[in-house]
Amino acid sequence: MDDEPFIVEGLSLLLKGWGYEVVAAQSIDELAQRLPAIREVPGLVLADHFLPQGGSGIEAVEMVRRHAGAPVPAIILTGDTAPERLAEASARGCGLLHKPVQVAPLRDAVDKAMGKGAGQGQGQA
Template sequence: MTDRVLIADDEPNIVVSLSFMLKREGYEVLVAPDGTQALAMIRGERPRLVLLDAAMPGMSGFEVCEAVRADPELSGIRILMLTAKGRDTDIARGMGAGADAYVTKPFSTRDLIVRIREMLA
């Protein structure tokens, strides 16, 4: 079975490059352009991993993360915050919201793929 990964980001360039990279690695890719759609897709599609931007229209990535962690049925879903918000307070907020990992933009695609593989292993 192919692992399903949701990219929740409102930046088209990021979505295109991440989609290409993940599909090349053999993952099934879902995309949500805002936090509200991301949460709906997480509930409906049950991806194994969510790459979640902190700053999105609708709900922020932090709010999406908190909502997922508050739902026991979604407890197995891994969340990697992938965001430009790199201050210590942002990282603490993301980890406090329940993220499994926090990566700041710009990021190394090679390092990110290694991290994704580890999280899905």
């Protein structure tokens, strides 16, 4: 989840290339519209910290977790390097990666969050 269409598209293509099914959204409102169609517990939420209209990646994670009724793993992406971002993500049980995110660390974080060994795809992100 990101507010920039090209980032959403790029991350979606990357995750699909790794074998994951992707449900993408650019805002909290778009996520709320897509959630009812998601019948399985997602394997991961990947969200930008700052979203349009004052929304946050943490808010997106909590929305998905409430919908799923499960503690879905999550990774927050942010260009904000303030220690508060890490503390906020950690307090909510989320991983955190600083932008610009490189492919290898992203792959490692996704695999770790989903409980997979490096390079093993499949599942829903």
